[in-house]
Amino acid sequence: MSQLLQLTDDADKAVHGDAQRVLAEQVHDYGDSGPALWLIDEANVRDPLELMTAVRQQPSPAAYLQPILLLTAKGGQSSLSCRAADGAVSPESFDSSHWLSHFADLQRWIAELPDPNETDGQTSMRVLRHLASRHLSIEPMMTAQMPSGFVYPPLLPYFGGAAIGTLEILQFLETQQFLEAEFSASAYLCFHCRSAFLAFEETCKQCESADLDIQELVHHFRCGHVAPIDEYRNDDKLSCGKCGRDLKHIGVDYDKPSLIYHCRSCDHRFQEADVRTTCFACGRRTAPENQHRETINRFRLTPLGDNAARFGVESLFTHLLERDIGLVPWSVFQRFVHIEQSRIKRFGKTRSTLLFLSIDNMEQIYAQLGARAVELFEALSSVMAGIVRDTDVVTSREERFYLFLLAETGLENAEVPRERLISRLTEVMSANLSANPRLESHLLELTEDVDLEAQLQSMASRPRD
Structure with missing residues (x-):
């Protein structure tokens, strides 16, 4: 049986019927508590989208996929908040038994995932699972509330309530044949900041x-x-x-x-007269033909996308690394390390080094480049292929951590490929992304008592910008 939870930003506000009050900062405490129906009373909160974001930003599908119902006097009209929620109803008409029954199929879909409590690190997978779990075709909505002019309301909470990155993620999923696009509208956006709000004026x-x-x-x-x-x-x-x-x-x-x-x-x-356009957001001025023409599509899930949403999908970058440098599974890498540790213990002469690399802004690549992410991943994979030797063993974890076993290579000699790797990756990413790449690496001499899991946990626990 689903819990009835009312999300609020004020501990003193009344809740509806038998619902349990939950503050935004307490949402994470309910991530593993089983099926839930989240209620948000639009009249009693400052920003409904902000509260929806608190739910959708939870780590596991068992938490972030839970249904959200908006209690609103508008009674299901097409406001941004109404369309971002899974449903909208007036407080007077709300019937808990009806809505719990209404979302029963969604709860079954979540429960049938192979591991619904496992963390989903990729926003693209979260978007895919949201669409699949609700059998949803996603329609663009024209709005003056967002700089882009068009938004996909149900996905806004996955992006912190902003539209930035939404279209790029959808386009990326389309290139992977997980989504199918159909034309809905076209718009001219600022060539610099992608704002849809442009002033047109005739000039001398x-x-x-x-x-x-x-x-x-x-x-x-x-x-x-x-x-x-x-x-x-x-x-x-x-x-x-x-x-x-x-x-x-x-x-x-x-x-x-x-x-x-x-x-x-x-x-x-x-x-x-000549015509010039000026962006309301950044103030840049140019001829209309220099502005960016964006096709705004509606998207629906393909059978391949539905299967990927249910059972997971290998990351694109991981696939390229398997092709280019022979990336091995985590269990195989552990076995190689164990064998090397046994050799060190027995003979005491072998010197090998572990190189730990983390790339913290992989999601930014999807969000900023969309379909062009494939080109950047190809370039990054090529960089690694140019540095990794045939005798090296490489694996990855969570599409963020990359581990290299540099056999018969001491710490001093390992510093050379580490510096080359960081330098080339930084160069390629900086040339393609608006923000600086967040790369972190360190070397560790392999000894018989090195604990790989502990080292990864240490890297994962370091603060991220």
Whole structure:
């Protein structure tokens, strides 16, 4: 039976019916407590999306996939918060037994995962599992509340309530054939910051000023005179300055074939103005054709994506490393290390070194580059392939930690490939990402008492920026 939990940001606010009050900072205490239905009363919280984020940022699918129901006076209307939740209902209409039954299929889907309490480190996998568990096709929503202009509301809590990275993750999943895209809309975004809020203005061809006076040109049929409409104005009527006749009926006496621009800054007159766009967010100014045209798609899960969501998927980078440097499973790596430790213990002459490498911003690659992440992963794999020797053994953990067993290599000699590896990885990542790569490495002489798990735990527990 699912627990009924009401999420709030104020310990003094009343909760609905039999629900148990939970503050945002207490959400992690309920991660392993079994099925739950989270309630959020929109009228009694500052930011519903912030509270949804507290649930969706939990580590395991058994926690972050739990359903969220929004209690709102809007009664299911299409606001951002309503569409980000798994459902919306007015507090007066809420029936706990109905909604617990409504989410029974979702709870069964979560329970049938091979290990629902295992940590999901990749946002891409979280997104995939959210869509699969709800049999959901994801639709873009046009909104002025987010800089991108379009959002996918149910996914916002996975990205901290912001739209940054959402589209790139969806595009990446499409390249892996986990999602299928269908055109929904197109939009022009700022070439620099990807904001959808652009001001369009006509400017002078000569001095680029936007201080323009725009008038209609009038063509008098009888005498062929063409001039700005101001030159025809005579009190409350139009009169031709060339022949003196009055112009009474458009289409009979005259027409208005085009416009004429007069720049108040430089006095230049012209018939076609240039157009410039200015971004409201970053202030950068350029011609419209230089802005980024983005196709906004709706996405639905493919059979391959559904299978990956249920049973997991090998990371793309791991697959490339297996191809390029013969990356081995963790259990095989442990066996190699154990054999090397046995040799050291028996003969006392072997000198081998362990190289520990962590790459903390792998998720940023998916979020920032989207479909182009494949190219960067190819480049990173190529860097490692150029440094790893045939006698070295390499493995990975959680797509963040990479361990190298450098056989018959002492600490001093191991420093050379370590420096080359960090230098080349930093160079490639810096050239492709907006933020500096977060790489950490250290060398450890292999002795018979080295504990691999303890070393990894030590690296994982270090603060991350």
